[in-house]
Amino acid sequence: MVPETGQLKKFLPLLFAPALFAGDYYLSYHLYSSRFLIVEERIRISRAMVPFEKKGETICTFFSASEDFPSFARRNEEKLLECLFEHGIIVRARDETVDLVNRRESLELLLPPIPLQVEFNDGLVIIRKVKSEK
Numbered sequence: 001m002v003p004e005t006g007q008l009k010k011f012l013p014l015l016f017a018p019a020l021f022a023g024d025y026y027l028s029y030h031l032y033s034s035r036f037l038i039v040e041e042r043i044r045i046s047r048a049m050v051p052f053e054k055k056g057e058t059i060c061t062f063f064s065a066s067e068d069f070p071s072f073a074r075r076n077e078e079k080l081l082e083c084l085f086e087h088g089i090i091v092r093a094r095d096e097t098v099d100l101v102n103r104r105e106s107l108e109l110l111l112p113p114i115p116l117q118v119e120f121n122d123g124l125v126i127i128r129k130v131k132s133e134k
Contacts, residue, residue: 023118024048024130025069029081029111034104043077045070048115056117056128059087064125069118072125080127084111087129 025047032040060083066072073080090110096103115130 023069024052025116025118026113027073027084027111027116028113029084029109031109033107036105036107043073043081044113045073052115052117052130054130056115056130058126059083059129060125060127062125062127063123064120065123066125067120069120081111083127084114087114088112 025045028044030040030042030044031038060080062072062076062079064072064076066075088111090108090112092108092110094104094106096105117128117130119126119128
């Protein structure tokens with residue numbers, strides 16, 4: 001017995017749903033402050049052009065109704081960055097002093113591009129960090 005076309009169209013999204021809501025991304029973060037005031041802050045997210053070959057290590061899980069990583073990351077930026085900071089961040093501090101007077105002080109927080117695999121599954125967002133081979 002061959003299923004009707006309408007029934008097949010209803011079944012296909014359920015079959016491919018995990019693949020549609022998963023993705024490979026690169027995420028980076030930069031914060032620049034001068035004299036203890038934030039001057040610039042940006043988070044960059046880009047989809048990987050080539051899917052990652054191996055599965056990464058799970059580093060974060062969140063509950064969310066979102067099924068799109070860029071919008072999820074913008075809404076939950078603070079929680080996501082807090083999780084990623086635990087896995088490596090670069091801090092650069094510069095201090096310029098002339099005649100015992102602090103002339104310029106700056107601080108940079110950098111999160112270099114991190115390869116991430118993101119899965120959306122029934123309200124659960126699973127984020128995995130893919131380790132590069134060196």
